[in-house]
Amino acid sequence: MSDYDVIVVGAGFGGPVAAKKCAEAGLSTLILERAAVPGEKVISSLTIPFYGFLFGPSWIRDGDPPIERPVSGIRNFFVKEGKTFAKDCSFRVPRPFGPRVSIGYTTYCRPFCTWLADRAVEAGAELRTSVTAVDVIKENGKVQGVVTDRGEELRSRMLLDSEGLQNLLGIKAGIRKRYLPEVVELCLLLDFEMPKEEIDRVCGYNLEYFWGMPEEEIIAPLGYGSAVYIFPYRESIHMTIGCFLKAEDEVAPAVRTLDAYYERFFQTDRWQSEYAPHTKLRARIWDTCPIYAGLHPEMREMPTFTDNMLLLGDAAGMEAAAIADGVPTAWFSAEIAADTTIEALKAGDTSADFLSRYDQRLRAHPLITALITDPHRRDLKYAAINVSEKEMRKRVHNGWGFGMMKHLTWPVTKAVVGSMWRKPSIPFRWMNMFNRYYKLYR
Amino acid sequence: MDESLRQFEDIPGVVWVPPPEEFITVDRDACTGCGDCVRVCLASVFRLREGKAEVARLERCMECAACFFVCEPGAVDFQWPKFGTGYRSEWG
Numbered sequence: 001m002s003d004y005d006v007i008v009v010g011a012g013f014g015g016p017v018a019a020k021k022c023a024e025a026g027l028s029t030l031i032l033e034r035a036a037v038p039g040e041k042v043i044s045s046l047t048i049p050f051y052g053f054l055f056g057p058s059w060i061r062d063g064d065p066p067i068e069r070p071v072s073g074i075r076n077f078f079v080k081e082g083k084t085f086a087k088d089c090s091f092r093v094p095r096p097f098g099p100r101v102s103i104g105y106t107t108y109c110r111p112f113c114t115w116l117a118d119r120a121v122e123a124g125a126e127l128r129t130s131v132t133a134v135d136v137i138k139e140n141g142k143v144q145g146v147v148t149d150r151g152e153e154l155r156s157r158m159l160l161d162s163e164g165l166q167n168l169l170g171i172k173a174g175i176r177k178r179y180l181p182e183v184v185e186l187c188l189l190l191d192f193e194m195p196k197e198e199i200d201r202v203c204g205y206n207l208e209y210f211w212g213m214p215e216e217e218i219i220a221p222l223g224y225g226s227a228v229y230i231f232p233y234r235e236s237i238h239m240t241i242g243c244f245l246k247a248e249d250e251v252a253p254a255v256r257t258l259d260a261y262y263e264r265f266f267q268t269d270r271w272q273s274e275y276a277p278h279t280k281l282r283a284r285i286w287d288t289c290p291i292y293a294g295l296h297p298e299m300r301e302m303p304t305f306t307d308n309m310l311l312l313g314d315a316a317g318m319e320a321a322a323i324a325d326g327v328p329t330a331w332f333s334a335e336i337a338a339d340t341t342i343e344a345l346k347a348g349d350t351s352a353d354f355l356s357r358y359d360q361r362l363r364a365h366p367l368i369t370a371l372i373t374d375p376h377r378r379d380l381k382y383a384a385i386n387v388s389e390k391e392m393r394k395r396v397h398n399g400w401g402f403g404m405m406k407h408l409t410w411p412v413t414k415a416v417v418g419s420m421w422r423k424p425s426i427p428f429r430w431m432n433m434f435n436r437y438y439k440l441y442r
Numbered sequence: 443m444d445e446s447l448r449q450f451e452d453i454p455g456v457v458w459v460p461p462p463e464e465f466i467t468v469d470r471d472a473c474t475g476c477g478d479c480v481r482v483c484l485a486s487v488f489r490l491r492e493g494k495a496e497v498a499r500l501e502r503c504m505e506c507a508a509c510f511f512v513c514e515p516g517a518v519d520f521q522w523p524k525f526g527t528g529y530r531s532e533w534g
Binding site: 034035036037039040041042043044108109110129130131132134149150165166168178179180181184186188189191245246251258281282283284285286287288 | 452453454455456459478481482484504505506507508510511512516520521522523524525526528529530531532533534
């Protein structure tokens, strides 16, 4: 006898999306969240790309999520002998379309995840916070639910695991392994308060990325394609420096030195003149992220389903290697997981055999595979290590400038055509969304 | 503020609710003393003693599990802190 039709583990970005859809289909749905408040254990310098909103859940697109600031461009700076200069390689939605038409929206994780979880609860899902799923219940080799930190056994017909990259339940269920350190980036983030008018003046609606050759020592040794990133929020900025946990058999000397890299960056002229006089440090936080899981064949091929269980989001390796973001892919996989769950329960068949359609759908999605297997960002690592400055700039252009268009236009076009095929009026919804989000920000 | 919450000067913007029990443990027999967990931990949770890693300052852990990912012999056991304890941040 099951306590619930569906148990969803984790109220981050993916879990509530899956739970809402299941609850709306009339399934009794429970979300277990280990934090006291959804999203307060989620850490990211987060710009959710536009395609997550366009092709993700319609209720997010048509809703009023708590966004911080629209982003309509990326400005790439190069650092040389402590001087920063922007030359080429920058990307911006031209006026008058930008910043109204955006390439993404920055946001804090706690209010956003709380907003998502609230929508799932409104749809009828039950949310239990401060409850950790510590193990799966397994009978006859099949998952039947979870055991909580209180020792309670909760049984469900389907288990949706959106636990995140640590994947502890997937490992306990016997279908996943730890992510290899080569695919995991550790990011050290700083959050600074900064007056809105200064942000408007300095970066406006642009993300600012800072690149440098190794001798500049502003990109960590195993940075692997990372730069120093500055993300403008409404009245604050988020900065990130990242470093892979392992590369070419070397374990990150890392991370101890990430602070030293920040110190170097804080000496550059742009920071000194434009940012430093107006910023006040508010938080120093960090987290890991399985950015290159999709680029590693062994990691990519780990199962995303077993009898009575589906994995989604970071737990299933849904991280866009192309742009180091996992939110849209978590949303896409969450909706597909919910659809598959609803069908399986209707058919009364939750066997791995039936659920294999989940994996097929993930692979058939116009954006997921293209995003998680895109190597351009990773290629920047080689640029930083052993090529000329000219080659480095070319690769930055391909990874983060207008060159992005070359490898992202086709999958996005496929998604646009697919959406319009199903609903020809959808572009009006999209324009509506851009306008409404811009107003929300204003 | 709730007196049971902890903060650290070098990690602003975060508060910790003390966990009821240790959620990261090191299997001393499996540990090779390579020190990778010590190197990757931004919270300085680990230290080496007598050629083995041990958990020394778990109260600062941000639950990123970097130690768990880098430990080649699998000596670091990582679980979640229970009952909604551990770190909390508004600024993630």
